[in-house]
Amino acid sequence: MSRYVEQPSVKGHVLLRDVIVVDPLDGRRTPGQDVVVEGGRITSVTATGSPATHAHVVEGRGRFVVPAFMDMHLHALNTPEDVDGSYALMLANGVVGFRQMSGNRALLESRSKGTLPQPTGAPALKATAGDLLTPLNASTVDGAVRAVQEQHRDGADFVKAGMTTRETFLAALGEANRLGIRLGGHLPADLDPREAARAGVWSIEHLGPGVTVFAAASSKEGEVRAAHATRKLPPIPKIKVPGADKLAMKLIKGMVTNPATGTSEEEAHAYELADGSYDQRKAEELAALFVEHSTWQCPTLIRVHTQQFGDSAVHTEDPRRRYMAPGELRAWDKSSKKFSKLPGATRDALHNHWAAQLRMTRTFADAGVPxxxxxxxxxxxxxxxxxxxxxxxxxxxxxxxxxxxILRMSTTEPARFLGEEGAFGRIAPGMPADLVLLDEDPLASHTGLRAIAGVMRDGSWWSRAELDAVLERVATHPGAH
Structure with missing residues (x-):
């Protein structure tokens, strides 16, 4: 059950009639199609005219249908006891699956037992890590190796490096490779991304973070790395005593609300130095290396924008804040005030780095970096x-x-990323019945992806009117995190 999402009136055997099927794999638009769904799976995709015997009919009327979207960097299950609001917003926006980027033994056990919360319309948990690698569990090489072993034993799908050093990161990566479990996440400040790629890192999040990746595209790489080396790991307890885990997670939560609020003048200088010495040839060489080693990138540009423009009205006065839990907003506002107190030169350096992040993202895309x-x-x-x-x-x-x-990055590429190529992300017989009906052509403009006329999740259909009702319920009783 869900506080926000009512049971759909259309589910089971459903015919989505007269739609234009968009295939993210090759970009084809096939008009005049009937998509038949039963038992949560697509059973046929044929020319319009299929008999509607015993099926609920959804009239497509020439609209566009695409596979529903996947968010490959999310933390919904940080609050497993209260995911309903976040899940409802995801459904209303066509998001039907996600990769959980922080977990723990209890979460892994709950998933194994099938006891994770599943409110109506909930997205699928496609993959989850165990505990983040931090100074709490990975302050030494031995600790990092042991943490990877424990997560592998507990059934984690991957290991996420959160706050490590070059030494502990590479030790964890080596052990992950030996055990056959993937490792990705944040690159430490003292690690060359080329070394991480050659060592087999699975994914790099947030384009680094920091200037780690950008140093490799600088004509003054040594200077940038020396400036960035001043960045220190946060003061997280390294000794396991009763309550240490909870204390560490509380500290981590406070920091991750917006890590940019802790930007030092030295770090700001590193950003300026990297951005002012950008070398396109070196950037393209780095991209080619990532292609060679299949080093995935999850840029999370929205995340870096909210960090680097932490007190901008675009975020602090976003009307969609009405969906968020009051406690969440209080934490956000506290973080915004802290950001506004950073020195002007530091905030300028963060603002100016945005252009470099866009440029790097484009360079990676042009080179074919996954x-x-x-x-x-x-x-x-x-x-x-x-x-x-x-x-x-x-x-x-x-x-x-x-x-x-852009469409591929949220449909077919997540399937390939997770090692499930061909299992989801397309509209074809046998595929999951997770679809989004659009009023506008998503290949003419990416803005078509938000023109949602309806969402099908696991064979159940919610119309635009029903999705608007979901949003209204969340706004009336804000509970998203």
């Missing part, structure tokens, strides 16, 4: 679950990515 779309929603200041994926689409377009690439 990329997926993600938002870092659920805990990060200014990011509204569900809606944020469409914000991410806007920023990817701002970087210069074409509509088909």
């Amino acid at each position: 990329m997926v779309a993600g938002t870092d929603a659920c805990g990060a200041a200014g990011i509204i679950p569900g809606f944020a994926l469409h914000d991410e689409f806007d920023h990817l377009a701002e970087a210069g990515l074409d509509p088909l690439t």
